[in-house]
Amino acid sequence: DVVLTQTPPTSSATIGQSVSISCRSSQSLLDSDGNTYLYWYLQRPSQSPQLLIYLVSKLGSGVPNRFSGSGSGTDFTLKISGVEAEDLGVYYCVQGTHDPYTFGAGTKLELK
Amino acid sequence: EVQLVESGGGLVQPGRSLKLSCAASGFTFSDYYMAWVRQAPTKGLEWVASISYDGGSTYYRDSVKGRFTISRDNAKSSLYLQMDSLRSEDTATYYCTTADNFGAFDYWGQGVMVTVSS
Numbered sequence: 001d002v003v004l005t006q007t008p009p010t011s012s013a014t015i016g017q018s019v020s021i022s023c024r025s026s027q028s029l030l031d032s033d034g035n036t037y038l039y040w041y042l043q044r045p046s047q048s049p050q051l052l053i054y055l056v057s058k059l060g061s062g063v064p065n066r067f068s069g070s071g072s073g074t075d076f077t078l079k080i081s082g083v084e085a086e087d088l089g090v091y092y093c094v095q096g097t098h099d100p101y102t103f104g105a106g107t108k109l110e111l112k
Numbered sequence: 113e114v115q116l117v118e119s120g121g122g123l124v125q126p127g128r129s130l131k132l133s134c135a136a137s138g139f140t141f142s143d144y145y146m147a148w149v150r151q152a153p154t155k156g157l158e159w160v161a162s163i164s165y166d167g168g169s170t171y172y173r174d175s176v177k178g179r180f181t182i183s184r185d186n187a188k189s190s191l192y193l194q195m196d197s198l199r200s201e202d203t204a205t206y207y208c209t210t211a212d213n214f215g216a217f218d219y220w221g222q223g224v225m226v227t228v229s230s
Contacts, residue, residue, distance in 0.1 A: 035214070039216050041157075041217075048207060048220040048221065048222055049149075049207070049220055050220070051217065051218045054212075054218075058214075061218070092156065092157055094217075096215035099171070100159055100171075100173045101159035101215075103158065103159070106156050106157075
């Protein structure tokens with residue numbers, strides 16, 4: 001199975017600060033159809049996960065544009081430009097290029 | 113508004129069976145692949161199974177193949193997960209999700225807890 005390694009495991013930020021989360025894959029996530037099936041999710045405390053980003057950099061429905069995704073191949077980054085209180089929780093990267101879907105271990109975003 | 117409501121969870125002994133259900137509303141159910149994703153207590157997320165629009169194709173993670181069966185009833189806008197030969201490692205919150213054309217799990221239910229213990 002594809003292993004996704006997220007760093008850092010925990011990130012502390014102040015409101016308004018920009019943060020980045022890295023996701024590194026054990027295999028290239030570029031599919032033969034030309035798409036890269038890399039997604040980002042946020043799970044707020046005691047809530048279900050919410051889709052933030054799909055296909056590396058496309059914003060999910062209703063997701064604020066302070067969230068952005070980038071990367072290619074095996075290295076991907078989620079950036080939050082100006083953290084807000086509602087952004088706290090655990091962020092997961094997920095790949096769907098290779099069977100089975102696999103999730104990173106998560107990055108917990110906390111208030112400093 | 114899209115709603116996914118899971119039910120059927122609970123405490124079950126190892127080796128026994130349980131069937132989860134997910135009632136969908138607010139969208140055309142038959143237009144979506146569907147999936148189950150689980151989360152063990154204090155752990156990360158894990159994909160369990162997916163099913164195609166008409167139920168003709170199903171996909172499972174290796175650890176549940178032969179024990180779990182995903183199915184759907186488009187007339188009832190419902191998704192199911194039949195779980196047999198349950199093990200302690202199946203203990204988790206199970207989420208019902210939609211899977212869009214890009215394979216993203218874009219809508220999630222609130223989750224249902226399954227505890228496998230004697």
